[in-house]
Amino acid sequence: MKAEIDAARQCLFCRIRDGEIPAEIIYREDGVLAFRDIDLQAPVHVLIIPEKHIASLAEAGEPDDELLGRICRTAALIARRESIEQSGYRLVVNNGPDAGQAVDHLHFHLLGGRSLGWPPG
Ligand code: AMP
Ligand code: ZN
Numbered sequence: 721m722k723a724e725i726d727a728a729r730q731c732l733f734c735r736i737r738d739g740e741i742p743a744e745i746i747y748r749e750d751g752v753l754a755f756r757d758i759d760l761q762a763p764v765h766v767l768i769i770p771e772k773h774i775a776s777l778a779e780a781g782e783p784d785d786e787l788l789g790r791i792c793r794t795a796a797l798i799a800r801r802e803s804i805e806q807s808g809y810r811l812v813v814n815n816g817p818d819a820g821q822a823v824d825h826l827h828f829h830l831l832g833g834r835s836l837g838w839p840p841g
Contacts, residue, residue, distance in 0.1 A: 728773035733825035737771055746801075751787055752794050754830075763833030764802045764809070768795055774826040777815045795830050804832035812840075 728734050736743045737753055747754035751772065757765040770787050774780050780788060792811070799809045809832030814821040 724773075727775065727824065731773055731825045732823050733767075733769050733827060734773050737769070747794060747798060749794075750790055752790050754794060754798055757829070761829075762831040762836065764799075764804050764831065766798055766802070766830040768798070768828040768830060770826055775824045776821060776826055777813050780826065791828055795828060798830055799832060802832065808832060808836075810836050 732741065735741045736745075736755060743755040743758075745753065745755045746766065747768075748771075751770060752768065753771050754766050754768045757767050759765075768791050770784070770791065772787075774784065795809075795811045796805075799805050809830060812829040812831065813819075813826070814829075
């Protein structure tokens with residue numbers, strides 16, 4: 721438990737949530753926070769996170785089901801607000817080293833505004 725508290729204290733996205741690190745926050749409601757990625761990979765690149773610290777998708781449990789559902793629906797809402805609903809968009813979770821997860825706080829990348837290749841490299 722103490723290790724988890726320490727991890728959350730040092731966590732970049734927990735610090736953004738707490739206003740300790742600046743970010744362009746575009747949505748905050750019902751335990752869900754969204755802000756623009758600092759290194760845009762597409763014209764629209766938003767990170768959507770649970771406000772509570774969950775290290776990765778693998779760490780999410782059954783009690784988080786509703787929260788995860790809300791995050792997905794928030795992604796669709798933001799896509800509409802960002803005017804990429806018709807052109808299309810992608811929602812991505814990187815989990816673990818092979819996927820290149822760099823920040824150990826669960827986050828969903830919402831990407832759109834350009835044609836996205838498949839499969840990802
Ligand atoms: P991932 O590789 O899936 O863990 O994605 C982490 C994402 O966090 C990357 O796309 C980074 O560009 C982004 N990122 C890192 N630091 C910040 C920050 N201070 N504000 C916004 N996005 C960030
Ligand atoms: Zn965190």
